[in-house]
Amino acid sequence: MLISLSRDLNRLIMDYLIIEGYKSAAEEFAKEAKFPGVSGKPLDVDFDSIESRMNIREALQRGDIDDAIRRVNELNPEILDTNPSLYFHLQQQRVIELIRQGRIIEALQFAQEELAPRGEENPELLSELEKTMALLAFERCDAKPNGIGELLSAGQRLKTAGEMNGAILESLSQGKEAKLESLLKVMVWGQKMLREEVNLEDVPSINAV
Amino acid sequence: MANRPSRSSSIPIPRSNSSTSPSRNIESIISIPFATPARSRLPSDQGPFVRGTTHAESDHRGAGTSTSTNQSNSPLRSTARSFTQPPLIHTRTIPRMINVPFEPRVVRAESSRNLDSTFQPPTSPTRLRKPSIGVRPPSTQRTTQETPQTFTTPSTTFERPDYLEHSAFRHLLQTEAPSSLPPARKSEHPPPNIHAYSSSTSTGSDDDSNASPPPREIPSSTSASASTPVISSDQVLKLPTRWSVQFRHHILNLSEDGRELTYQGTGGSDRDREAAAAARTVQHIPPACGIYYYEVEIRSKGQKAHISVGFAGSDVRMSRLPGWEPNSWGYHGDDGCSFAAEKNGTKYGPTFGVGDIIGCGMDFTTNQAFYTKNGVNLGPVFENVGKGIDLYPSVGLQHVGESVKVNFGHEPFKYDIEYYVQQQRNQAWAEIIERPVDTSFFSAGNNGSAPEEQTKRTLNRLVLSYLAHHGYVKTARVFQKQAETLNTVNTATPSVASSTPTLAVTGTTDHDVEMADTAVSSSSSSTTGLVIQNLEAAEIELRTRIVNSVLEKDIDSAVNETERCYPTALEAEEGLMKVKLRCRKFIELLLIAAEMKKSLNTSISMGGEDHTPSYDGEEEDGMSMQVDDDSAVSMNGFGPGSLVGDRHGSRSSSSAQARCKAALSEAIAYGQSLENEYRSDKRPEVQAIFKKTFSVVAYEDPLAVGGSIAEVVGHEARGLLANELNQAILKSQGKPTHPPLEMMYRYTAVYLLQLGLSGVGAAAFADIQKELLDSES
Incomplete structure (x- = not known):
């Protein structure tokens, strides 16, 4: 049982390293943790796909949207075609980057040309469009309203990068997100439900302090 | 035994949890949602796991008795009575029930005498208790209404329906209680009733059954079962398998397999014929199912089907159709309306009648119900179904000749419930992880x-x-x-x-x-x-x-290095870790000797090939403990070889024999010194370790023995010991003994179990074992 649990957890770690693109760490881990079939067919993982995913991700985290779009189309042009919401978020990110660089006129123009038509098509995206445009209004203001300033944060880039990563993984018929992340979500959900639905106050927990 | 502690800690429930007074936590979890007013402070308010007498009491109340009446009575009395003559008690003790028009039917000429005599015992509570456990004499009722039938348990036996495989708690969900249950617990299951019936039918005389309530069981056994512990991971959640004999309107004839209900009766007044009569199951639906589903086939012989299919709490009167009363929900066949504690229904689906198969589902993730008609889903209906109460499948009939047959999974369902559950399951899971x-x-x-x-x-x-x-x-x-x-x-x-x-x-x-x-x-x-x-x-x-x-079987290095770098790790618990390590060393020596002996035998039978397996050099997988065993087995699998060419066999085997002997004596010598050293250590855990270790000596080939010996000698034992040593070192350095990730997994498993047992249905569809750990996906 113990052996099998730690083997299972090893797999969870490996899954995380692969999904999140820690290629060399994954390779090292396969050796150290003695994953079966390291030399031959390494698990059922395409280590090379990690690399291209990571390049795209890095581009997004750099704020280089053009590069990211070019790379993802190289990898598989269908990914953007079949994910209108992802494509919108990439364009949104481009507007955000332009605003960040102070290229307001360009940002405005781009938003009008690319974002607005899509926002009209999809009410869900419209509210995000509005939020993005609000950035222009508060551009010189330090105290931005809630939810607006976030767009300029590293978190927003991570979010876009995560969505992109998930879409690529899905196109490769792999899980969308790391199982470890799911586990964290289930745990937090479980804690919340125990408190809210079962009215349990004292939930023994692992908490972020 | 040496490895026990770490073993137990590997159960997906953290040990730490047990030290955080689990009973308090769990009890508070369990009791809160189920502490409905009607049940407030029963002897063991165990939420969904009411057992023995407690079960009977709440059920009895559920059968229509008003709460106040019941509480003013001695619980013992009401318990016994409820089992003895449910419908009669209502008519006798609860004035409210008198206006229910079934009374004349019950008190029939042939049975009234017996009914009375059955009622004598209440003057003596102790005597009354007895029939409530082992032999109950409600045969009077049956004989008045049905032709004597012998109940056989197997008729209700069926496998857990496939759609429940989608629940993360499937292993807890059972259609039949395991036979290993102690007798006291069995008293709550159908079999005793059945036994009572069959015995009474065999006597054929009501006098018999009432004159001889054998005093072989005493009440204490039942009350003991009422104090059974709350929940554990091996808790069994019983699924509905049959309509209840007790908790049905007496006018409904129940078939021997517990599946078919018929509104029977001949003649009588018009008013009598129009009386609603309901039944519910013995077991309530465990919300840990996630989604529960059953089907009812309408077999009515009557002209119109005024039938209600649905759910009811334990406290709903059996003289009303499901949906009319609070805590009951029903879909009515005559008008196709849905009823949730209302007189006038809400338009829901088509009408149904003879020949139709009505499916009735309960989705604990949304607390909504849904129905199917002849395999077509009619969509969700009702809100907050069964919140805070135990929910039972329930049906109600209203006309003579109406008949329904239930399918709790006895046979394949008309509706593709498995696919439906799979969809809902995926959706519930997605909702958890996509935010x-x-x-x-x-x-x-x-x-x-x-x-x-x-x-x-x-x-x-x-x-x-x-x-x-x-x-x-x-x-x-x-x-x-x-x-x-x-x-x-x-x-x-x-x-x-x-x-x-x-x-x-x-x-x-x-x-x-x-x-x-x-x-x-x-x-x-x-x-x-x-x-x-x-x-x-x-x-x-x-x-x-x-x-x-x-x-890598190099215990000496492990001990020496630990001693050098982490001396406190070995000193903890008066050197317990060191004892374990040294015992392992002894076992390793024994294994070497055993392996040599085996290869010697093999080489002799093989005809000379000096086939000494590289014991130390064999592939070390670390993760796959099978390797050792496999190689040992395959070695053994070589039967006596047919090769006879013995060229240098004798010489090499004699030297091998010598080496083998040396290895064995080295092992024995080590064992003796070990024993000498720790002879004075009388700690039971140390003694247990020694006992286990030295029992290995008895086997020529310990690896091939299996069972508890394999647990001591196998590679898995090495892994456990290594892990224990790792933890001991970490502990001595003041560091956590389990990585947070592992704790996170275990805590999550516990959360989910507690949620599932507390009625949060979505937890049943958060199968972390399957979703996150299984490699197949």
Whole structure:
């Protein structure tokens, strides 16, 4: 049982390293943790796909949207075609980057040309469009309203990068997100439900302090 | 025995949980949602797991007795009566029930005498108790209404329906109680009733059954069962399998297999014929099912089907159709309306009648019901079904000749419920994992960054601490470096918080699992907080080397290195760890000797090939313990060879014999010195370790024995010991003995179990074992 649990957890770690693109760490881990079939067919993982995913991700985290779009189309042009919401978020990110660089006129123009038509098509995206445009209004203001300033944060880039990563993984018929992340979500959900639905106050927990 | 502690800690429920007074936690979890007013303070308010007498009491009340009446009575009396003559009690003791028009039917000429005599016992509570347990004389009722039938248990036996395989708690859900249950518990199951019936039918005389309530069981056995512990992971949640004999309107004739209900009766007044009559199941539906489903076939012979199919709580009167009363829900065949505690229904689906198969589903993730008609889903209906109460499948009939046959999974369902459950399951799972982690989980100090960012950081820390804990040093280094480059890329962005969230286990745990800054030292210079300092890396390497030497059968190195670097680890608990290690060394010596002997035998029978298997050199997989056993088995599998060519066999075998002997005497000598050394140590755990260790001597080939010996000698035992040593070293350094990731997994498993048992149906569809660990996916 113990052996099998730690083997299972090893797999969870490996899954995380692969999904999140820690290629060399994954390779090292396969050796150290003695994953079966390291030399031959390494698990059922395409280590090379990690690399291209990571390049795209890095581009997004750099704020280089053009590069990211070019790379993802190289990898598989269908990914953007079949994910209108992802494509919108990439364009949104481009507007955000332009605003960040102070290229307001360009940002405005781009938003009008690319974002607005899509926002009209999809009410869900419209509210995000509005939020993005609000950035222009508060551009010189330090105290931005809630939810607006976030767009300029590293978190927003991570979010876009995560969505992109998930879409690529899905196109490769792999899980969308790391199982470890799911586990964290289930745990937090479980804690919340125990408190809210079962009215349990004292939930023994692992908490972020 | 040496490995027991770590073994038990491997159960997916953290040991720490047990030290956080699980009973308190669990009880509070369980009792809150089920502490309905009607049940307030029963002897053992065990929520859904009401047993024995408690069960009977609540059920009795559910059968229509008013609560106040019941409480004023002695519980013993009401219990016994409810089992003895449910419908009669109502008519006799509860004035409210008198206006229910079934009374004349019950008190029939042939049975009235017996009914009376059955009622004598209430003057003597102790006597009355007896029939409630073993033999109950309600045969009077049956004989008045049905032709005598012999109940046989197997008729209700069926496998757990396939659609329930989608529940994470499937292993807890059972259609039949396991036969290993103690007798006291059995009293709550159908079999005793059945037994009572068959025995009474065999006598054929009502006088008999009432004159001889055999006093062979005493009440204490039942009350003992009422105090059974609350929940554990091996709790059995029983599924409905049949309509209840007790909790049905007496006018409904129940078939012997408990599936078919017929509204019977001939003649009588018109008013009598119009009386509603309901039945419910013996067991309530465990919300841990996630979704529960059953089907009813309308077999009415009557002109119109005024039939209600649905659910009811335990306290709903049996003289009303499901849906009319509070805590009951029903879909009515005559008008196709849905009823939820209302007189006038709401338009819901088509009408139904003879020949139709009506499916009735309960989705505990949404607390909504749904119905199917002849395999077509009619959509969700009702809100908050069964919230806070035990929910039973229930049907109601209203006209003579009406008849329904239920399918709780006895046979394939008309509707493709399995596919439906699969869809709902996927949706419930998606709803849990597709939302970002609730920001309240993270510390307040980090509210500057998005949940995605904090999630990533938390996960990175989890991964790194795990790698460090288990000594995957190289991976940890590479990972750390990669994580930093990834995050330093976005230097242009302003808001990378420098303070990192720290994972820590709160609550009283037996070991403070604080990931904090132990394995992962935080550094303000790092954006990720992922830094393993050189000193730390060396420490991890050292610890890993020691632990691995146990796996590699080099116990001496393990002991010496530990003694040199972590002396306190071996000194803890008066040297218990050292005892375990040295006993392992003894076993390793024995194994070497055994292996030599075996290969000697093989080489003799093989005809000379000196086939000494490289015991020390055999492939070490670390993770796959099968290797050892397999090689041993395949070695054995060689039958006496047919090769006779014996060229140099005798010479090599004689030298092998000598080596074999030497190995054995070395082992024995070590064992003796070990025994001498620890003879004075009378601690029971030490004695137990020794007993187990020395029992290995008795076997020529310990690896081939299996069972408990294999547990002591096998490679898995090595893994456990290595892990124990790892924990001992970590503990001696004041570090957590389990990586936070492992704790996280175990806590999550416990949360889900508790949620599932508390009625949060979605927990049944969060199957972390299947979703996250199984490699098949």
